[in-house]
Amino acid sequence: NAGVTQTPKFQVLKTGQSMTLQCAQDMNHNSMYWYRQDPGMGLRLIYYSASEGTTDKGEVPNGYNVSRLNKREFSLRLESAAPSQTSVYFCASSVTNWVGAYNEQFFGPGTRLTVL
Amino acid sequence: TQLLEQSPQFLSIQEGENLTVYCNSSSVFSSLQWYRQEPGEGPVLLVTVVTGGEVKKLKRLTFQFGDARKDSSLHITAAQPGDTGLYLCAGLRAGNMLTFGGGTRLMVKP
Numbered sequence: 001n002a003g004v005t006q007t008p009k010f011q012v013l014k015t016g017q018s019m020t021l022q023c024a025q026d027m028n029h030n031s032m033y034w035y036r037q038d039p040g041m042g043l044r045l046i047y048y049s050a051s052e053g054t055t056d057k058g059e060v061p062n063g064y065n066v067s068r069l070n071k072r073e074f075s076l077r078l079e080s081a082a083p084s085q086t087s088v089y090f091c092a093s094s095v096t097n098w099v100g101a102y103n104e105q106f107f108g109p110g111t112r113l114t115v116l
Numbered sequence: 117t118q119l120l121e122q123s124p125q126f127l128s129i130q131e132g133e134n135l136t137v138y139c140n141s142s143s144v145f146s147s148l149q150w151y152r153q154e155p156g157e158g159p160v161l162l163v164t165v166v167t168g169g170e171v172k173k174l175k176r177l178t179f180q181f182g183d184a185r186k187d188s189s190l191h192i193t194a195a196q197p198g199d200t201g202l203y204l205c206a207g208l209r210a211g212n213m214l215t216f217g218g219g220t221r222l223m224v225k226p
Contacts, residue, residue: 004158035216040125042204042216043159058213090158103212104149107158 001026004108006091012114013081021076021111023091031094032074033058033105034066036087043090049074081115088112119143120207120217128223129195137190137220139205145215146208148181148188153202153219195224 004025013019025032030051035043045058049068063085065077074093078085092105123138139148147166151159163172165181165188172179176199178191188205202221206214 040218042120042122042218043206044216045213048213092158103147103208103214104161104164105214107160109156109158 003027004091004093004106006089006108006111008111009109010112012116013078014116015082017081017115018077018079019081019113020078021089021091021113022073023075023108024073025091025093025106026072027093027095027106028071029093029095029106030071032068033092033094034064034074034076035090035092036060036085037090037110038087046076046089078113081113083115086113086115119215120205122203122205122217122220124220125218126221126223128225131196131224131226132194133224135192135195135222137192137203137222138187139189139217140187141207142186143207143209144185146185148185149206149208149214150179150188150190151204151206153204155201159202159204192222195222197224197226200224 007022033048034046037043044060046064047066049055052071055066067075089111091108094103094105120141149164150162153159163179168183168185170181176193180189200223202219204219205217
């Protein structure tokens, strides 16, 4: 099993350009997440999808959109990139979002995005 | 300000030393997770603590959840260079969302 895969690994954009970050998981997980990681800030939730067909905003959703294409795939789109969106983006998945006190998340390797 | 504060932010120690990393909040969490992240990779779950006062051991790592479920600590005994990495705590809150702390970057020198 590949676990959680993300493409691309690196990307440089100019301000105003758009792009889509792709994420796929092969663990049959119901829930998927997009985070951004900035120095000293830990990971902040952008959007999540509790199950196929549903998406919800997280802590920092402005400037982003998401699509849960099917159970395996969850994409993140930047419509008009800004320098403030320079960050490392992580996709994660978990078995289910709603069970007890356990929500082990499995992370992809990340996409390093620079917006000039 | 972050919901979960980790301290210290950076720690550089010699191989064989002991260390403790703290994760504090004014909020109550249903559980607290610790992740370890290596450069160029995503975080990997180390442990989940659920019950107030719970202590879990993972080889040389000891994790404790505060009695009030607002704070946690990670203690490493006899640190090794392989322990080098970014340690993140994450609290599970209402809606089953994880809130991450800012991380502690640990370097263990041989």
